[in-house]
Amino acid sequence: MPTLDASWSPQIRKIGDLERQDHWYLTAEHECYFFGEYTARGGYSHSSTNQIIINIKKKPSLRHTQQWQYKVRDMSRVAAAIRGAINPQSYGIVTLVPIPPSKLRTDPEYDPRMVEIARLVSPSANVRELIEPIAARQPQHEREQRLDPDQLRATLTIVEAQCAPAPQNIILIDDVITTGCSFVACRQLLQDRFPGVPVWGIFAARRAVDRFADFEAFGSLDDL
Numbered sequence: 743m744p745t746l747d748a749s750w751s752p753q754i755r756k757i758g759d760l761e762r763q764d765h766w767y768l769t770a771e772h773e774c775y776f777f778g779e780y781t782a783r784g785g786y787s788h789s790s791t792n793q794i795i796i797n798i799k800k801k802p803s804l805r806h807t808q809q810w811q812y813k814v815r816d817m818s819r820v821a822a823a824i825r826g827a828i829n830p831q832s833y834g835i836v837t838l839v840p841i842p843p844s845k846l847r848t849d850p851e852y853d854p855r856m857v858e859i860a861r862l863v864s865p866s867a868n869v870r871e872l873i874e875p876i877a878a879r880q881p882q883h884e885r886e887q888r889l890d891p892d893q894l895r896a897t898l899t900i901v902e903a904q905c906a907p908a909p910q911n912i913i914l915i916d917d918v919i920t921t922g923c924s925f926v927a928c929r930q931l932l933q934d935r936f937p938g939v940p941v942w943g944i945f946a947a948r949r950a951v952d953r954f955a956d957f958e959a960f961g962s963l964d965d966l
Contacts, residue, residue: 749789750778750947754827757919757948764951767891767922774925777823778947780918791947794819798917798946802853817855820946821862824915827944833866837909840871841916841928842898846878860915870904872912873928894927900935912941919945 757765757774768774778791786796797816804810828836840856860869876899889897914928929941 746790749781749791750794752777752823752826754823754944761948764949765919765922767926772922772926772929772943774919774922774943774945774948775827776919776945776948777820779950780947782949782952795918795947798855798859799853801851803851813855817859818862820917821859823946824859824944825863828863828867828913830864830866832911833864833868835910836868837872837912838863838867838869839873839909839912839914839928839932840869841914841924842871842874844875844878846875849878856915856917868909870909872901872904872909873898873931874901875899888921889923891923891926891930894923895931898927898931900931905935908936909939912936912939914941914943915945916943917946918949919943919947920949 754775754777757768757772757776759770762768762770765774778794779789780791780795781788784792786793794816797812798820800809800813804813838860840854840860843853843856845852857869857871860867863869876897912932914925914932916924919925925943929943932941933939
């Protein structure tokens with residue numbers, strides 16, 4: 743694998759008070775972690791993290807092209823980072839829950855990358871697709887008016903067939919945390935269904951805000 747720059751670290755980092763101001767829907771009660779910092783509008787060559795995120799987001803229509811190998815490589819890289827952050831002895835009490843994409847499974851562009859990454863973490867990992875969209879919907883960044891967490895939560899549902907046995911601890915995983923809307927919506931949905939169960943978030947990267955950039959560009963990587 744190519745050498746990585748300082749934007750990416752396999753050492754997990756917590757979104758604290760300083761970083762939280764970049765993710766407007768997060769509060770101090772939300773416990774979220776990340777490995778890399780993605781620079782919006784920086785492009786592929788800007789940093790290692792930008793390359794990783796852009797690679798893992800390659801669309802399924804590219805599966806039979808030369809580009810697909812880079813998606814597979816960097817999905818493995820993200821899985822390895824998550825693996826290193828979780829104590830193997832905790833697999834029996836932790837459930838990994840991928841934040842779902844906006845597209846339905848029947849859509850040709852449906853991309854289960856986060857499910858696949860979660861399953862690459864370890865054969866012993868308890869991976870469950872506990873959340874799914876109720877119906878096909880526009881990704882957040884394509885909407886003229888973006889949904890807030892309550893509105894987004896109303897478009898999602900719990901997959902009851904995946905609920906037993908009840909999880910003891912839940913880690914939501916996704917590729918990039920932007921505003922925090924998707925995490926907050928999914929966390930609340932899970933806590934409504936499983937009262938008292940802790941829910942954390944682990945993300946391949948957080949979107950680092952360029953405070954001189956256009957506000958509308960900040961959320962452009964949010965799939966939900």
